[in-house]
C-alpha cells in the first residue's frame with residue numbers, strides 16, 4: 256500500500272483504501288466462490304448479480320473484494336454512490352443519527368432531517384415555483400406515488416410512458432417499464448391505463464428527425480390512442496437509464512413538456528438515474544431548461560442509503576388527502592441524514608462540474624476508440640452517464656453477444672462494467688463523481704484493450 260495511489264481521504268472515506276486496480280486472484284476468487292455457493296443455496300435465484308465478487312470495502316473509485324482484489328468501479332451500484340461508497344459527510348451524519356435515534360416514523364412523530372431534505376430538493380430541482388416533497392424508500396415507490404399524486408390532482412386515470420422506459424419492478428412500474436425480459440416476463444397481469452408512446456432515439460431513427468418532429472410523432476400517438484382529456488401524467492426519463500442512455504434529440508423534451516402544460520397533463524420527469532449531478536447538471540432536465548411539474552428522485556441522492564422522493568409544484572403535491580401518501584419507513588431519519596451528507600458533498604466538491612470533466616475524458620477516449628472499432632455504433636450520454644452502443648459493423652443491427660463478451664472481459668481485467676438497453680447491446684459507464692482521474696484513465700485503457708482485442 257503506497258501513499259501515491261491513495262486519493263485524498265476527503266474523497267474516499269478514508270486514507271486506508273488505495274485507489275488502484277489490483278488483481279491477486281482469478282475473478283471471482285476462492286472466497287467469493289465459497290460465498291457464492293452459500294448464496295446460491297440461500298438467496299432466491301430471481302435476484303441476480305452482475306459480477307459475483309463479494310465486497311469487503313468500497314470507496315472513491317474502487318471495490319475491494321473478499322479475496323483482496325481491487326476493481327475499478329464503473330457501476331457505482333447503478334448510479335447510486337455518486338459521492339463515493341462511504342463519503343465522510345455521509346458517514347459522519349449517519350453515525351450521529353443512528354446514535355440519536357434510528358426511527359420514529361415521520362407519520363407518527365416527525366423530525367427535522369426529513370424537512371431539511373425536502374427544503375434542499377425544493378432548492379435544487381428545476382424551476383423556482385413553490386414546491387413540496389414527499390419521501391419514500393425506493394425509486395419504484397416514488398414513481399408509483401407520482402402517478403397517485405397526478406391522478407388525485409387531475410381526476411384522470413391514464414398514464415403515458417415511452418418506448419425503452421424503465422420505471423421499476425412493482426406492479427404499476429412493471430406496466431410502465433418497456434422491456435419484457437427480465438423485468439416483466441411471467442409477472443402479469445399488469446396495471447391498466449398505461450400507454451406507450453414512441454421515444455426520440457436518434458441512433459435508431461430510420462430517417463433523422465428533429466426533436467420537435469419526434470415530439471409531434473409521440474403527441475400524435477398520445478392524442479389519437481389515449482386522448483389528452485383522459486391523461487393524468489406523462490412520465491419520462493430525460494436521459495434513458497436501463498433503456499440505453501439515450502439522449503433524446505434536442506427540443507424533444509421541451510415540446511412534450513409544453514404539450515403537457517397546454518393540456519393540463521402533469522409532466523413527470525423520472526430523474527431517479529439521471530438526477531443529483533449525474534449528467535453534469537443537478538438534473539438532466541436542466542440541460543434544456545425544462546421545468547417538470549413533478550420530479551422523481553432516488554439512487555444518487557443519499558450516498559447509498561435507501562431514500563426516494565417526489566418533488567413538485569406545491570398545488571399538485573397537495574392534491575392527495577392527508578394520510579394518502581407515506582409509508583412506515585419513507586424518509587427514514589438515517590437515510591435523510593445520509594442525503595443531507597451527500598447533498599453537502601455534491602455542493603462542496605461541485606460534483607456537477609466533476610461529472611462534466613468525466614464526460615469530456617470519456618467522450619475523447621471512447622470517440623477515438625470508436626474510430627478504430629467499427630462495432631461501436633455510437634458513443635453517447637451526458638456527464639458521468641456515458642455508453643457505447645455495439646452493432647454489427649456498418650449496420651445498426653445490435654450485437655448483444657459482443658457486448659456481453661466485452662463486459663465479461665472487463666470484469667476479468669478488474670473493471671466493473673454494466674450493460675443495458677432494450678437489445679442488450681449497450682455498455683454503460685457510471686463512475687462515481689469522485690473517481691480519481693488516474694483510475695478513470697486506467698479503466699479506459701482496459702476497455703480500449705478489451706474492445707480492440709475482441710472486434
Ligand SMILES: *Cc1c(COP(=O)(O)O)cnc(C)c1O
Pocket residue numbers: 392393394395396398421422423424492496497525526527528529553554
Ligand atoms: C432504478 C430506476 C427506477 C427504480 O428505482 P428502484 O429504487 O430500483 O425501485 C425507476 N426509474 C429509473 C429511471 C431508474 O433508473
